Amino acid sequence: MEWPLLASLPAEDVRELLAIARRRTFAKGEVVFHRDDPAESLHLVVRGYFGARVQTPLGDSVLLDVMGPGRSFGELALLLPDSRRSAAVAALEKGETRSVFRDDFTNLLRRHPGVKDVLLTLVAQQLERASNRLAEAHYVDAETRVRRRLLELGETYGRRDGSTLIPLTQEELAEMAGTSRATVNRVLRDEERRGVLQLGRGRTTVVDAAELGNRCRWRT
Numbered sequence: 001m002e003w004p005l006l007a008s009l010p011a012e013d014v015r016e017l018l019a020i021a022r023r024r025t026f027a028k029g030e031v032v033f034h035r036d037d038p039a040e041s042l043h044l045v046v047r048g049y050f051g052a053r054v055q056t057p058l059g060d061s062v063l064l065d066v067m068g069p070g071r072s073f074g075e076l077a078l079l080l081p082d083s084r085r086s087a088a089v090a091a092l093e094k095g096e097t098r099s100v101f102r103d104d105f106t107n108l109l110r111r112h113p114g115v116k117d118v119l120l121t122l123v124a125q126q127l128e129r130a131s132n133r134l135a136e137a138h139y140v141d142a143e144t145r146v147r148r149r150l151l152e153l154g155e156t157y158g159r160r161d162g163s164t165l166i167p168l169t170q171e172e173l174a175e176m177a178g179t180s181r182a183t184v185n186r187v188l189r190d191e192e193r194r195g196v197l198q199l200g201r202g203r204t205t206v207v208d209a210a211e212l213g214n215r216c217r218w219r220t
Contacts, residue, residue, distance in 0.1 A: 003044050005072055005118055009108075017108055021098035026050075026091035037085045039077035041099045045069050048095020049156070051172075052087045063175040066092065066168075068156050075123050078105045093167070133178075142179035146187045147216030149176045150197075154206045163198075164206045173204070191215075 006014050021044070026032060032043065035054060043050075045067055052065045052073065064087060067073050076083055081102070109116055136145055150173070154164040168176075174184045188204060191197040196212050198205040206212060 001044075001046055001069060003070055003072055005042075005044075005075075005115070005122060008114060008118060009112060013108065013112065017100065017104065018098055020104050021100045024097050024099050026095045026097075028091055028093050030091050032089040032091065032097070033074075033085050035085050035088045039074060039080070039083040039085050041101045042072055042074045042078050042105065043089075043097040043099055045071050045073070046096040046098060049092045050089050050095060050097075051092045052089050054087050061175075063168075063172050065176075066153060066156050068158075071156075072122070075119055075126075078102055078119060079123065137178050142177065142183045143187050144216045145177040145179060146173065146184050147191075147212055149173060150204065150206060151209060151213055151216065154209055159209075162207070164209065165203060166206065167203045169202050 006017070009017075022041075024032075024043075026048070032050065033039075047069055049066055049068045050073065051063050052067070053061050053063055056062055067089075073089055074085070076086070078100075136148070140148075150166065153166045153168065153176075157164050157166055170181050170184045170188065173188075174181045177184065188197060188199055191212065192199050194211070196206070196208045196215070198207055
């Protein structure tokens with residue numbers, strides 16, 4: 001397993017870090033941490049998928065992002081002492097992570113200061129993504145937002161035999177797109193008629209990502 005955060009490190013140092021990292025396993029639905037919990041460690045995803053959620057002022061839970069193998073979450077814990085978690089993270093299916101604590105990462109930085117630049121880049125990418133989502137909410141129609149989230153999730157879950165299975169409900173897709181379930185259902189049915197998607201119970205299969213990208217004015 002490779003993670004962008006560790007890609008520039010010598011293999012020996014990666015092995016050393018993973019050897020002291022805490023192996024954690026999670027059942028489907030199990031919470032990794034809650035919002036406002038003390039942030040003391042970074043999680044490297046080994047297997048399974050994890051969802052980041054926040055509560056709205058009305059008390060609703062909103063799915064913000066999905067992280068799969070090769071991704072990491074909780075990076076701010078390594079940068080800001082005494083920080084708190086900004087979102088809750090739970091396992092969307094049976095999963096496993098390697099938990100890297102701040103003190104261990106600090107020791108690694110003493111030998112390889114450049115790792116901090118990689119960490120800052122990851123955080124900057126997350127901030128850019130959040131800014132783009134905010135701009136979308138104001139200037140991009142809901143149907144396009146749904147299609148864009150499907151493309152992003154397709155990259156997260158990966159392709160098999162030319163298609164991508166996204167095991168999320170329409171309600172969860174609506175949360176990520178910032179729209180209603182009715183809008184998501186309308187978009188999915190339309191794309192299914194065009195042969196772009198195949199719909200199942202609690203899942204969507206993208207069979208033509210290129211056409212889906214063309215229809216949501218996607219920019220790479």
